[in-house]
Amino acid sequence: MDSPETSKNNVTTTASTTTAATSSSESPPVQESPFFRFVNNLSPIKSAKASHLAQGFLGLSSPPLVFTSPRINSQSEAQFLKRPQFSQSHCVETSQGNNKSESFIDDPDISNKSASLLPGNVITDTQKDLVIKNDENTQHCSSSPRVDEYLVDPVDVDCMYTTHSVNPDVKQFNDAVESSQEESKDVDEPENIEDEITDVGGLSKECAKSERQQCRNSFSQDLQEYEDCGEMGPNSSICAENMKQDGSELMQACLKPRGMRRRCLQFEEAASNAFGNIKSSSLPLNTPEESRTSSRSSELRDLIAYGSKPSGIGLHLNSIVNAMPLAEGCMQKMKSVSSVSWQKVENMNKCLISSNMDGQSSVGAEDERREITATSESPSTMDPSNYLDHVEHPADVHYKRKLNPKEAGNFEEMSQSSPKRKKKKISATGEDDGCKRCNCKKSKCLKLYCDCFAAGIYCAETCSCQGCYNRPEYEDTVFETRQQIESRNPLAFAPKIVQRATDFPLNEMEDVHLTTPSSARHKRGCNCKRSLCLKKYCECYQANVGCSSACRCEGCKNAYGKKEDYIAIEHAFSKERLSGRVEKVSDGTFHNELEMVANNTDLLRGDLFDLHQLSPLTPSLQCSDQGKEAAKSRVLTGNYHPSSGSDVTVFTPHAKFAECPENPERSLVLQETNEMVGTDSGHWQLDSDNVEIMDQSSPRCTSVSNAGRFASMSNAPSRTMDASIPSKTREWTHHPQAQQSHGSSNILSGGSLRWRSSPITPMTRLGEIKNLECNESESRLFDILEDETPEVLKEASTPRESVKASSPNQKRVSPPKSLARELGSSSSVGLRSGRKFILKAVPSFPPLTPCIDSKGPSHENSGASNSKYSKQAPR
DNA sequence: GAGTTTGAAACT
DNA sequence: CAGTTTCAAACTC
Incomplete structure (x- = not known):
């Protein structure tokens, strides 16, 4: 100085x-x-x-x-x-x-x-x-x-x-x-x-x-x-x-x-x-x-490892919901991304993060695409x-905000005083290109009321909030607040929408009903009474997901899936599963069951890709049926087109997550990072959580998931993350790293492969994905199961799977290994079953890149959601 | 743009 | 855990 x-x-x-x-x-x-x-x-x-x-x-x-x-x-x-x-x-x-x-x-x-x-x-x-x-x-x-x-x-x-x-x-x-x-x-x-x-x-x-x-x-x-x-x-x-x-x-x-x-x-x-x-x-x-960096830097790291991530990335509805629409864009992006270096991916993630809130930045998405592609080719190509x-x-915003915290009031005034800026591009919905804006007046943007805060992002200039403390200047305050909230509810910042393992195999889905609810569901469910789940008041509807048994809504008419239908399907599906080995698996998570089913059905091998592909699609499909998003999601899925095209459409709900919202790029990126990692990581998280922390429902999961996300995001980044990631994340990273690296590799892999792999990846863990990509043959699964999962994962995975990551309460029912053995074509299968299960969950196209990733959050959430599932899932 | 409605989040 | 209050978004006019 x-x-x-x-x-x-x-x-x-x-x-x-x-x-x-x-x-x-x-x-x-x-x-x-x-x-x-x-x-x-x-x-x-x-x-x-x-x-x-x-x-x-x-x-x-x-x-x-x-x-x-x-x-x-x-x-x-x-x-x-x-x-x-x-x-x-x-x-x-x-x-x-x-x-x-x-x-x-x-x-x-x-x-x-x-x-x-x-x-x-x-x-x-x-x-x-x-x-x-x-x-x-x-x-x-x-x-x-x-x-x-x-x-x-x-x-x-x-x-x-x-x-x-x-x-x-x-x-x-x-x-x-x-x-x-x-x-x-x-x-x-x-x-x-x-x-x-x-x-x-x-x-x-x-x-x-x-x-x-x-x-x-x-x-x-x-x-x-x-x-x-x-x-x-x-x-x-x-x-x-x-x-x-x-x-x-x-x-x-x-x-x-x-x-x-x-x-x-x-x-x-x-x-x-x-x-x-x-x-x-x-x-x-x-x-x-880094070493030099002030305590703050360490704090930041902690945050990163810790709560920030969890809350941040794709967890929030915002990201999820918005992500849906731009599946196509995401797809393209994914492709482009594949060529692009992981760094770019990170960038996208960043963008996504910012966009998570909204996920709507359609324009931004396209631009991003362009940018990405251009950048991949050469920066020079970009249009100035x-x-x-x-x-x-x-900086502008921040400049303002950098003013003394005390000046928050002034700050507010400033922000308010300059509505022009905010309003310039703010959409009627209050969303910018991709980022959400809040309009908080009393919460200071430090409560979950604030979408920005809830999404784990700082408020932006475009926000019309007053007395906002959700700004970089108040980093400490934000972090503390977050911790407090998490202390109350570890999952407070977890993605609200979780892609439950519920992704039903297409076959099964078909058997049941096309109407089957997508795997993606609101973790907590809604409590709508007057909106009939047909308006954005309903978080489920807002997230473009159907209602689930977790919902306490009255007169549900959710266009994306009625609660009743969901329950019925679930019930039917569970029966089928139960009939199979699934019961043995008692591990229980819905995912496991699904996987089990898939295994039984041979979906995994022969149709594994299809399933994966489909799975992602499936969730979106429902949406698509009712909403535009679904259509978009389909488009995305279309690339993959799993074995059953029609089915695909049916199941898509996940796609929403994975898919990019209008701003797919950002959201996608975020989602990708999150979800890619997340989907994978989500499962990973589950696994990892189970492995490391069986109990935790706690924040760790989120953090872990996040970390995983990052790692998955990019190869190099994953490393960086490891090093950089604070203690919390590190813990989780151990296992994930291998996975992460895999995941990253997957992402980087050639576009075509990627796509395929991506669908697979979602199901499988990142590492698995790699394997899949490498080995397109049926043997992929086996390879994946064996090769992919790091030993840690393997071991952990089996038990993990049994345990529901999301539900802290949930306990291991049985060791997956035994189950796997039973299941199996082979003992390996048993393990695989767990993994297989993962594969199903993967449905989102994590590899696809960002868009797919969006699912990731769902996965992450899945942990939490899993609990619900477990409840719902008949066993 | 203002006011109302709605449901989640927060509080008790 | 349930009920109430607070809050901000969604919606309507």
Whole structure:
């Protein structure tokens, strides 16, 4: 901190002088750096920004320092974790060191502020600079209307998150351009700024496109990754430029620090991202920085491992519900994703996380698709325009929010005062592209009343909440609150909709009734009395799932499945199962039974894929029947098309989860991460939970599931997660890791395979999925059972399966092994049965990628839901 | 946009 | 565990 001040002084004194000179004085190397050259070459617009940047720099040492010290990252990372949402605004400016000096003079106060804001961590000059810049940016924004400027479209914010992953560069450029133009005005005219911003943004966009594209081309995928981590981070811009020229560690460092995404209550994501980035970057920064990171970083990790995830990802209805519609998009995404690196996947996940709430960002979904595909191919391909549109400036929001917590009231006022932004893209439904918005007034967004909070995400600018504490600034408060709520109800943040193992084999389903309720069900069920489960008042209906026996609704007419029908089907199905070996299995979870059935029916082998494929479809089908979503889901499923097409449609309910909502990408991604992992992980969780914790109903499950999700998300990430994941997650990770790795591999696997595998995967665990993919032959199952599951899983799995993950209360009925033996074609089968069971559950197409993943949450939930099932399931 | 309805969440 | 209150979304006008 000290250094920054000094630097500020220097800067201020030298402000008149060229930045280069100042920088040189402080850090000669910087001047020489290619970065400066690049900056110099930049368009005139830069200058304006530069001035702007200068403000940011005021406190900071010369920009060149930044280049010099890679360490910055560490701190930035730490901050990062805590404050996912930094504004990206001034980053560009900072990158343009030349101009900066000039601007510094403008706001010495700001610099001071920024300095004050800086975390207590001691930072090298360069680091300080970076950090300070970031902070300054944020502060500036908060203090001034600038934030608005950066906010192109509140709605887009979500998209931006997604987009960020793809091309942060664009944002940066845009921001820079905008900032340059607007800088002079920003402070004085906050209100006007917004309007201007939009206009300016458009202009700047056009102007900057060429440059952006160029820059883009230069940027490596790494940048993208970084972007993912820090959508906002002003650093991002800097980093981007730096990356271009130097591609040096600095870039990486800068990138890392980027703030977490706005909404990442699920710190996991942010953390995962950060970690993932670190890995990907392979920069040395990672470990040391992490170690350095303040207690907060550790806290964040804890959060990540712990509660954040559980609550976060796909658990919530929001994500689930929304995810449904865009199955197609998800599919495509999945495909694209397959090609895309895991990092991209993570990005998507991040996006999803943010979008979980809504899952509706249809536009965003498409954009994301494009982005993904484009990114997979090459970042350069991306259209800057898209970026611009999507790119948000979370920083803006955060800036505002970064204001003192005490200022929450003000904060509220601000948020309210600027309804324009929020309203700009807010849909009538209150959902942005993909992200939900809340309108909390009394809960401070710290209760489950708040959709954002319930979804494990931070409130966004688009939210109309008052006195919101669900913001990165109040991370601690949020975390504490979450813990409290979880202490009351460990599953409070668990996905409300669980994909119960109930996925009935198609055959059986057919036998019973096409109307069979999808496997996906609301964990707690609804309690509707007047809405007849035909309105969104009904959580089941809202989630596009049918009512189940868990529901206490009156006069249920849920279009997605009536409670009565569900019960009837369930009953019939259970009978069939019971007739078979299933009874022996007493383990009990519905899943097990189903699996058992499947095994008996030979579905697993011959039709295994089909089943898997179908299974995912099946859930959606119901929906499809009644709703649009179902249709979409079908589309997705169509790819897989299991043996029985018709049936598929029937069963689809899961698809909803797995499927992407309108914003499939985000939601999907999230879901994928969650669910992919989740579905798999969900089962995993169950297994893992059972393994590690038989008892737990507790939060651990959620955390575990989450962790699993992450791991599954990406191969590399999985590793990162392991390392990065806090203790809690780690516990669970042990088992999952292998799985995770598998899962990731699956995801990465070729698109075609993926799809297939994906369907399988859902059923099976990630590892299993791999096997399946590798071995398409019937033997796959066996292989999977044996090969896939890590020993731990195998052992654990059998018992686990017996135990219902979701239901803490539930106890092991019997060891699965015995059952498996009985079942079986072979003893292996017995084990398999458990696994097989998993396979069934998998139905969602986890491999497919994000979309499929959506199911994951259901799976996770499944644990909880399982309990219900167990109750319901006749045995 | 304001007011009402609805049901989940929180509280007792 | 049940009843009541609080809350915010969904819905209606």
